[in-house]
Amino acid sequence: DAGVTQSPTHLIKTRGQHVTLRCSPISGHKSVSWYQQVLGQGPQFIFQYYEKEERGRGNFPDRFSARQFPNYSSELNVNALLLGDSALYLCASSTGIIGELFFGEGSRLTVL
Amino acid sequence: SQQGEEDPQALSIQEGENATMNCSYKTSINNLQWYRQNSGRGLVHLILIRSNEREKHSGRLRVTLDTSKKSSSLLITASRAADTASYFCATAPAYSSASKIIFGSGTRLSIRP
Numbered sequence: 123d124a125g126v127t128q129s130p131t132h133l134i135k136t137r138g139q140h141v142t143l144r145c146s147p148i149s150g151h152k153s154v155s156w157y158q159q160v161l162g163q164g165p166q167f168i169f170q171y172y173e174k175e176e177r178g179r180g181n182f183p184d185r186f187s188a189r190q191f192p193n194y195s196s197e198l199n200v201n202a203l204l205l206g207d208s209a210l211y212l213c214a215s216s217t218g219i220i221g222e223l224f225f226g227e228g229s230r231l232t233v234l
Numbered sequence: 235s236q237q238g239e240e241d242p243q244a245l246s247i248q249e250g251e252n253a254t255m256n257c258s259y260k261t262s263i264n265n266l267q268w269y270r271q272n273s274g275r276g277l278v279h280l281i282l283i284r285s286n287e288r289e290k291h292s293g294r295l296r297v298t299l300d301t302s303k304k305s306s307s308l309l310i311t312a313s314r315a316a317d318t319a320s321y322f323c324a325t326a327p328a329y330s331s332a333s334k335i336i337f338g339s340g341t342r343l344s345i346r347p
Contacts, residue, residue, distance in 0.1 A: 126276075155334075155335070157337070163339060163340075164322050164337040164338050164339045164340050165277070165322070165337045166337075167334045167335070167336055167337075170334055178334035179334075180334065210274065212276060212277070214277075220264050220265065220326035220327075220335065221265075221282070221326075222267065222279045222282055223267075223269075223277070223279060223324075223335060224279065225269075225276035225277045225278070226276050227275055227276045228274075228275070228276055230274075
């Protein structure tokens with residue numbers, strides 16, 4: 123079975139642009155969570171979706187939004203990019219809400 | 235904000251020695267999990283311990299949980315070069331309407347050959 127897949131793996135944007143990151147969960151997993159990881163720090167929680175509904179939101183500005191589709195895949199959107207948005211964005215899927223997370227390899231975003 | 239804080243921030247030991255990492259957290263939890271991350275890669279789940287458990291083993295890993303002290307420890311026995319990575323604890327909150335698993339800042343473990 124395929125693991126969690128994320129795309130793109132690397133991308134470079136300029137300040138003010140918009141970015142969309144995509145995630146496909148493990149088959150059968152209904153929960154997708156998004157994390158931001160800045161170099162040298164732990165992952166910071168952004169969103170969790172379960173059964174296509176938002177179940178948790180971290181302390182991120184409204185420029186960050188996400189959604190989950192009927193096939194349980196998910197998108198993370200970030201508008202009006204800032205230099206500080208440069209980070210590794212990790213997607214994780216799970217069967218439930220608070221159990222073991224299965225991570226993808228991440229999308230590395232660089233904002234210039 | 236980080237719920238868990240790992241200690242030490244960095245640890246360097248000789249291959250074959252045991253490595254111990256500690257995690258402290260702030261609020262009541264449903265479970266606590268440990269993850270490993272090789273540089274720039276995704277995180278890999280190692281072990282989950284529930285709030286009503288005190289100790290759990292998996293291969294060379296031993297995790298303890300003390301809910302009265304809001305702390306956990308991860309012991310890796312007989313370390314190998316392949317254990318070089320960052321290790322994170324993560325907590326799932328209890329009694330919360332918001333569902334989120336929160337990670338600590340991590341311990342960078344280096345195994346010297």
